[in-house]
Amino acid sequence: SQQGEEDPQALSIQEGENATMNCSYKTSINNLQWYRQNSGRGLVHLILIRSNEREKHSGRLRVTLDTSKKSSSLLITASRAADTASYFCATAGLVGGNAGNMLTFGGGTRLMVKP
């Protein structure tokens, strides 16, 4: 079963606008990661935020993590048509647990950026 929910399920914006995607999860985590998937392709890792971090930046990406609310958000600033893809959050379980550090994915947000 999937760890959590992503919101919204689909998002359509104009090029240059910002896109915000939210992710909620259910169990304690070691870290949370965001991945991008272009249609019919594999997943590409975007950014990892550890459970003791609250915010992280990478280029046009900004990720926040609120462990008290078990939620995270991904902000893409100044979006481009090439950002069109599905975005997934994934949680990694606690080290030493029987999760084996497998990733548990949400259902994804399908982002369309119109030129």
Add this chain to the structure above:
Amino acid sequence: DTGVSQNPRHKITKRGQNVTFRCDPISEHNRLYWYRQTLGQGPEFLTYFQNEAQLEKSRLLSDRFSAERPKGSFSTLEIQRTEQGDSAMYLCASSPWTGSTEAFFGQGTRLTVV
């Protein structure tokens, strides 16, 4: 190319046939994962290897599924007596060390059972 490689990229098979997929991870990575992804959903964990040892299996992995990583390098995933519900993208990923870290995914094998 030093990324994760999966073969074949596409497989169409008749119901009841057996299929086998191969994954070649990044060479220095000792962890290898198989995930399954159906249309419009996120990937779901199937199984995980550390070197040649299969350490975790999901309940999604029925008796018809078997995975191996005989020498701790490449891995194979076999599905016996395929069913239409097995149609999905099968993704392989590898990661380099025992701490929680990012996973590097292959392009996937898309299976269609007709």
